[in-house]
Amino acid sequence: MSGLYVKKRKRPELNLVPLIDVLVMLIFFAFVTMQFRSVTTMNLTLPKAETAGKSELKESFTISVSKEGKMEVNGRPATMANLEQLADEIGRVSKDITVLVRSDETAELRYALQAMDICRKHGLNKIRLQTR
Numbered sequence: 001m002s003g004l005y006v007k008k009r010k011r012p013e014l015n016l017v018p019l020i021d022v023l024v025m026l027i028f029f030a031f032v033t034m035q036f037r038s039v040t041t042m043n044l045t046l047p048k049a050e051t052a053g054k055s056e057l058k059e060s061f062t063i064s065v066s067k068e069g070k071m072e073v074n075g076r077p078a079t080m081a082n083l084e085q086l087a088d089e090i091g092r093v094s095k096d097i098t099v100l101v102r103s104d105e106t107a108e109l110r111y112a113l114q115a116m117d118i119c120r121k122h123g124l125n126k127i128r129l130q131t132r
Contacts, residue, residue: 091122
């Protein structure tokens with residue numbers, strides 16, 4: 001076998017490091033671009049409105065009222081006294097902050113009105129009711 005040359009083939013291999021780098025970047029990009037919804041522990045059914053539009057609020061705080069009359073401010077349990085104190089502090093800082101009131105459709109109207117009244121007392125007059 002003088003004229004034959006036996007050539008050994010190199011075994012193909014898959015380099016996993018660049019693949020892992022690309023996957024990490026995709027996961028990072030997904031987390032950065034993800035939009036998080038405001039988390040609340042209350043299970044509210046918002047009232048329906050035919051003319052409800054979508055509006056983005058830049059500076060706002062949210063008051064949620066359940067059908068039992070329990071209240072949350074920005075996702076934290078609160079009472080009317082807590083709301084009074086918070087509205088006073090926010091009113092001293094800025095009167096342009098929007099108050100978003102989220103009330104269950106079966107909740108008594110007086111709870112939402114009390115919350116709105118407290119906000120108005122402290123100069124927070126930009127009040128919106130959230131619907132679905």
